[in-house]
Amino acid sequence: MILVTGGAGFIGSNFVLDWLAQHDEPVVNLDKLTYAGNLNNLRSLQDDARHVFVHGDIGDTDLVASLLAAHRPRAILHFAAESHVDRSIHGPAAFVETNINGTFTLLQAALKYWSGLEEAEKTAFRFLHVSTDEVYGSLGKDDPPFSETTAYAPNSPYSASKAASDHLVRSYHHTYGLPTLTTNCSNNYGPYHFPEKLIPLMIANALVGKSLPVYGDGQQVRDWLYVGDHCAAIRRVLEAGKPGETYNVGGWNEKANLDVVHVLCDILDALSPASNGNSYRTQITHVTDRPGHDRRYAIDARKIERELGWKPAETFETGIRKTVQWYLDNQAWVRDVQSGDYMHWLERNYNQRDSLPGAGEAQKTA
Structure with missing residues (x-):
């Protein structure tokens, strides 16, 4: 059994789906179901006994302790986080509460649980913390990509809160011996991405004739990682990563935001042409840049390839076409x-179901 936090969000739900497609090992999925948590992502697991969904908060000490005691997971995979930079600018308190305080609470519970395990279980246990390349700050045009030894320099409340959580995880390994692993990934894209982020927002707006808003000059560069590749990297780190280590996970796909939007428009022109005959590129508009917008991120993913044998399977060209097709097929x-x-899914589908022993508001499957 593994415990996944934030498993109804974008990356977390993709991980749960991929995990259960490849393993029979059950998953306890703890998610608070804030605006970005969507149980529709996990609809295919309905009536799958390997998936135990728990509606709850990682900051709920008693709930987390009860889950650990009842299910005795061999690993905790911590995806749960507030993750949208724009939202962190307008409301940073939620990011501090979830990303810092929530991670602290989870670490405290994990440490107590791990300390009470038998020696063999203790040796095998892992706490895998999923983080972001944004903790490293911004790169100049010709700077080398971020490595695992790059100094932290977060520039938004979001990235600062994730940096704090990374430091907490590191400290629990070095101070208490908790066998932690940390992954810092580049920008993910793919199925089930909440449509406030660049790629799904552009697709959704394009199809209904809305403007495609691009911040500033659109030359902010990101390294793009297909979410399925990210999930494969996390599985590999869980399997073979060395406790206390950090692994950068990237797609080797640096693209300027405007170039990404152009690619999306061109694919949509081919797969779902606009009724007026115009290219979707005509809908692009440039809007005022957001405060503290990092100019460039790039990940050096050589360590995870060298030490664990992982590298991305998708190119940007193959991954982005799969992504556009998924959104067209899932309108x-x-x-x-x-x-x-989607926020009413829990109410419609779970209020009448029996709770599992020791799982608080747990509901079997999702």
Whole structure:
């Protein structure tokens, strides 16, 4: 059994789906279901006994302790986080509460649980913390990519809160011996991405004739990582990563934001042409840049390839085409998210189900 936090979010739900497609090992999935947590992502697992969904907060000490005691996981994979930079600018308190205080609470519970395990279980246990390349700050045009030894220099409340959580995780390994692993990934894209982020927002807006807003000159550069590749990297780190180590996970795909939007428009022109005959590129508009917008991120992912044998399977060209096709094929999912109807999924589908022993508000499957 593994415990996944934030497993109804974008990356977390992809991880849970991929894990259960490849393993019979059950998953306890703890998610608070804030605006970005969507149980529709996990609808295919309905009635799958290997998936135990728990509606709850990583900051709930009693709930986390009860889950650990009841299910005795061999690993905790910590995806749960507030993650949108724009939201962190307008409301940083939630980022401090979840990303810092929540991670602290989870670490405290994990340490107590791990300390009470038998020696063999103790040796095998892992706490894997999923983080971001944004903790490293911004790069100049010709700077080398971020490595695992790059100094932290976060520039937004979001990245600062994730940096703090990374430091807490590191400290629990070095101070208490908790066998932690940390991954710092580049920008993910793929299925189930909440449509406030660049790629899904552009696709959704394009298809309904809305403007495609690009910050500033659109030359902010990001390294793009297909979410399925990220999930594969996390599985490999869990399997073979060395406790106390950090592994950068990147796609080797540096692209300027405007170039990404151009690619999306061109794919949509081919797969779902606009009714007026115009290219979707005509909908691009440039808007005022956001405060503290980092100019460039780039990940040096050689360590994880050298030590663990992982490298991405998707190029940007193959991954982005899969992503656009997924959104075209799943317009009902997009409409539910945009309307807010997905927030009622828990109420409609779970209020009448029996709770599992020792799992608080747990519901079997999702």
